Each structure stands twice: as C-alpha cells, then as structure tokens.
Amino acid sequence: MTAAPNTTGPLQDAVADAIRTATQGAGRVNILVAGKTGVGKSTLINAVFRGELARTGAGKPVTQTTQEYTRPGHPLTIIDTRGLEVGDYGRSRAELAALIRERAASADQDRHLHVAWLCIQDSVHRVEDAEIELCGMLADAGIPVIAILTKARRNTPFADTARALLPRAKDVVAVRALPEWIDELQAELPPMGLDRLIEVTAQYIPEAQQRAYANALSTRNKQALEVKKKRAEIEVNVAAGLAASAAAAPIPFSDAFALVPIQVGMIAKIGITFGMEISTAALTTLVTSTLGSSAATLAGRSVVSGLLKLIPGAGSAVGGTIAATTAAAITKLLGNAYVTVLYDFCLRHPGQDIDIAFIKRALRERVRL
Known part of the structure; x- marks a missing residue:
C-alpha cells in the first residue's frame, strides 16, 4: 500500500508565504502635516489615527524644522513641519523643498509624500502669505493639499475665505478634534469634522497605500x-x-x-x-x-x-x-x-x-x- 504524500510541509510553507506577502504588501502611507505652533496638529493626529502617534517628544528629528512620527507595526509616517512662523519660514521652506525632492526621487512609492494637511487655526481668521506659498509649493510637487481649519466651530464663515485664498488646496475642512468649552455660549462643543477629514483624505491616498491608510485610522471615528x-x-x-x-x-x-x-x-x-x-x-x-x-x-x-x-x-x-x-x-x-x-x-x-x-x-x- 502506497503511503499518502506528506503535504503538511509544503502547505505550512504556503501559509507562511501568504502571511509574509500580506505583511510586505501592506504599504506605508506618509502624510505631511504643516502649520504654526499651537494650531493643534498633535491633537488632530492623535484623534484621527490609532496609537497616540504624536506624543510629545516621540518624534524623530529629520531636519531642524521637521520631525517624523512613526512606530514599529504602524504603517503610517507623519512628517510634522514646524517653523511656519515668519522668522523661521525661509529655512523651513528650503528644508521642506529638499525633503520633498529627496522622497519624490525614490523608486519606492512607500517613501513618497502622499498627502499634505495644512493646518490653520480657525479663530485667527487669517491665511498667511507663507501658508499660501507653502500650499502652492506642495501642489507644484504633485502632493494633494487639504487645508484644515483647526479648533473650528460649525459653519465657520472663515471656510469660504480660506477656499478663496488657497485655490490649489483640494478641499478645506473645518475640524474640532476635542470637545471645547466656550465661555460665551456656556456650553461644551463636541468634536466635529473628523469623519469628513478621514473621507476627504482617503480620496487622495494612492491605491497602493489604501490598506496602510485604513490600518492607521482609529476606530473611534465612524468614518x-x-x-x-x-x-x-x-x-x-x-x-x-x-x-x-x-x-x-x-x-x-x-x-x-x-x-x-x-x-x-x-x-x-x-x-x-x-x-x-x-x-x-x-x-x-x-x-x-x-x-x-x-x-x-x-x-x-x-x-x-x-x-x-x-x-x-x-x-x-x-x-x-x-x-x-x-x-x-x-x-x-x-x-x-x-x-x-x-x-x-x-x-x-x-x-x-x-x-x-x-x-x-x-x-x-x-x-x-
């Protein structure tokens, strides 16, 4: 009687290969987050993505005005660009331009910058020249820009102004990442706009990075x-x-x-x-x-x-x-x-x-x- 062939070994190898392929094929999504100090970038990042990625002090310096946030097992890299204040903008812009060129030249799509969030505080009701110029520079580099009005109130009139001043932004989204107590209203305003930001961002993430983007999102948000x-x-x-x-x-x-x-x-x-x-x-x-x-x-x-x-x-x-x-x-x-x-x-x-x-x-x- 002929013994049945032993297929367990080849099958185990096939299973291991399938898991390895899934891991390697997950991709990596890279999001540039730009904005002045104090606009709420870290709060926004932690509200949208899992793992409290933007904890204070957790970033790795990339340039003098740029930090990179990532962690093992997490297919998301946040490039946090500081220095949009008038005194630092020239150096920040030059360093960012070099970073964009370096990443765009890579043959590995997982190194590219896939989308940019330009954060402007809603209550300031002003778009600076530096922010307009930065939006144009990113758009010229082929990076979709989403302008985010942080710490916003619902139906903010500033949104129309921002759209007019940032015509090269793909969209303008008003967001409040955390509940906020408003003295003049004697009421706490709940978070808003996060689902729309998640949805809009998904529209501009390349197909090869969609699984990584989905993985990185926090399930706290319905969208x-x-x-x-x-x-x-x-x-x-x-x-x-x-x-x-x-x-x-x-x-x-x-x-x-x-x-x-x-x-x-x-x-x-x-x-x-x-x-x-x-x-x-x-x-x-x-x-x-x-x-x-x-x-x-x-x-x-x-x-x-x-x-x-x-x-x-x-x-x-x-x-x-x-x-x-x-x-x-x-x-x-x-x-x-x-x-x-x-x-x-x-x-x-x-x-x-x-x-x-x-x-x-x-x-x-x-x-x-």
Whole structure:
C-alpha cells in the first residue's frame, strides 16, 4: 500500500508565504502635516489615527524644522513641519523643498509624500502669505493639499475665505478634534469634522497605500470604520477571484490545498485593514486563531465542509471536488463573515485593540466551523 504524500510541509510553507506577502504588501502611507505652533496638529493626529502617534517628544528629528512620527507595526509616517512662523519660514521652506525632492526621487512609492494637511487655526481668521506659498509649493510637487481649519466651530464663515485664498488646496475642512468649552455660549462643543477629514483624505491616498491608510485610522471615528470595511470588501472580492482561478481545474475536496494560501492571505489582509499590528507573528496568531491551530487543520474538512453547508446545493453538486464557482463562494462567505465580525467588534469597542479570542468565537458561531 502506497503511503499518502506528506503535504503538511509544503502547505505550512504556503501559509507562511501568504502571511509574509500580506505583511510586505501592506504599504506605508506618509502624510505631511504643516502649520504654526499651537494650531493643534498633535491633537488632530492623535484623534484621527490609532496609537497616540504624536506624543510629545516621540518624534524623530529629520531636519531642524521637521520631525517624523512613526512606530514599529504602524504603517503610517507623519512628517510634522514646524517653523511656519515668519522668522523661521525661509529655512523651513528650503528644508521642506529638499525633503520633498529627496522622497519624490525614490523608486519606492512607500517613501513618497502622499498627502499634505495644512493646518490653520480657525479663530485667527487669517491665511498667511507663507501658508499660501507653502500650499502652492506642495501642489507644484504633485502632493494633494487639504487645508484644515483647526479648533473650528460649525459653519465657520472663515471656510469660504480660506477656499478663496488657497485655490490649489483640494478641499478645506473645518475640524474640532476635542470637545471645547466656550465661555460665551456656556456650553461644551463636541468634536466635529473628523469623519469628513478621514473621507476627504482617503480620496487622495494612492491605491497602493489604501490598506496602510485604513490600518492607521482609529476606530473611534465612524468614518474610519467605513473606510476599513470598504477596503476589506475589496480584499474579499480579490481573494474570491483568485480562488475561482485556482479551482478552474476542480480541487479535490479531501485536501483543497490550493484554497488555503488564498484564504490565509485574505484573512491576514483583512486583519491589517482593521488595525492589526503589521508583523508576521501577529498575523500568524490572527490567522491560526481564526482558521485553526495547524496547517493540517487549515486545509482540513472543518473549514471547507463547514462553509459548504452554507452554500445551497453545493454539497450535492461538489461530488468530491470543489469547482471554481464553489471555491469563490466559500472564500467570499468566509471573508464577508470575517469583515462583519471585525466591523461589529470595532463598532462596539471603539478605539480598542482587536480581541483575537473574541473574533475567533464570533466567526465560528457565524459560519459554524
């Protein structure tokens, strides 16, 4: 009797490769944040992105007037440009121009500056010549500029003035990042404008950086969740297409190894999109907790058969093989269920890290694995 071939080793390698590819393909998004001292740049950054990225003293000096904020496992770099005050502007502008040229010359798109936030305090009701010139310089370099009126009130009349004076800005968004007590009103004004800023910024982030942008956003903001969900659904559709292609020659139901790396990569990419730290170890934990504790389980009948039960007619139609349409349906069902579970968790636990054990239980209840 001939022994069955040992496929566990190759399958484990395929799983590891899928996770590694998801990690390396996450990209990096770089946002330039410019504005005078005291306009609330750090507060704004921490309100939009996860991880309190712009903590005081946490930045790495890049030039005398520029700091870089980043951290391991976080696919976002903030370039904080100071020195827009009149006395420092000349040096700041020259150093920034050199930085833009250096990054734009890189063949690595992850080094480019992808969007710029030009922060102007709403209550000042003035756009300085330096801010107008900086907006033009950034636009000339091909960097989309979003003018942000910080510490703003709703329906601020200054927005129209800013639009007129900054015609090369892609948009002007009025934002209040934190609640603010207003003595004259004897009332506390709630945060505003963050969802719109997240949405507008997403429109100008390159496609290759969209997963990194979605990862970096804090789930405290409702629009951030919508950005994450939209990106995750794209990952599901891509994986379903790959699964259909892999199954163009019917896959034997008993092993179905060709589907495993595709589904593993999909789960890893969705995890990145919803805010998992980008590391091989973290994503391996996520994947194995979701689909099983070993490569054999990942490829076994527990995943495939559990999903087949939810596809009308698949059990009788498969007949021991998985055809292209069934492979795509299995993958899409798993992916959509995973997106729903993560979305619901983030909606109920805004700003919290993903609880992998909770996600595992919720997913298995949903697809009856």
